């Protein structure tokens with residue numbers, strides 16, 4: 001087993017679906033090399049869970065945000081509550097935020113309003129913002145192009161957008177995190193994008209308990225209480241191995257890059273080298 005330190009740029013370890021195993025994860029993941037994990041809240045109701053997990057687990061980096069699936073559940077005081085969580089957790093990120101036109105019954109105007117409001121907080125405080133986007137890439141680009149973004153950059157998690165849009169997002173400071181979910185055959189275009197991304201903009205994620213890898217390639221199969229497949233957070237190792245293979249580097253070489261990229265985005269540890277646009 002490699003001694004490389006691993007960083008999960010995006011997951012939901014606080015999610016109730018993972019509760020039966022949460023205690024196991026908290027001991028198992030560091031033993032696998034997991035050094036930090038960004039745990040993303042998605043709505044006011046789960047922010048206290050994220051905060052509690054982070055206070056009990058030093059390697060959990062909390063992130064608080066209103067996910068586009070849950071904007072309809074927000075209270076009138078959601079923004080003030082968000083600011084209170086951010087004030088109480090210095091170093092926390094903003095996420096998971098974004099746009100989604102795939103989910104049934106979505107309201108694009110309300111999603112955009114909540115996304116803009118949260119991106120503005122991230123930009124003003126220079127906090128790492130984690131962005132979700134499904135079937136709304138044009139609308140997302142319009143906002144990311146027009147609005148202030150955090151100086152330290154932002155994360156497009158599990159980037160499923162077109163290759164043609166990558167250069168624009170890079171120019172605005174985007175980082176891109178690779179989930180083992182992209183090992184599905186139908187995700188070859190996404191694997192190709194990650195092969196070509198500049199090495200200072202790549203991260204690895206699980207999105208656990210969501211985005212499980214294909215059945216035949218899943219070393220940690222996990223079935224939820226309803227029988228549905230859950231993504232085990234230990235699949236981070238699979239994500240590193242897969243992305244290393246895609247990029248033609250060793251896992252240790254990839255881990256060295258990702259550690260630096262993670263620190264720059266999420267820990268604010270500035271690397272003064274200019275950002276590359278076209279790779280090494």
Ligand SMILES: [Zn+2]
Nearest residue numbers: 011040096207
């Ligand atoms: Zn997520």
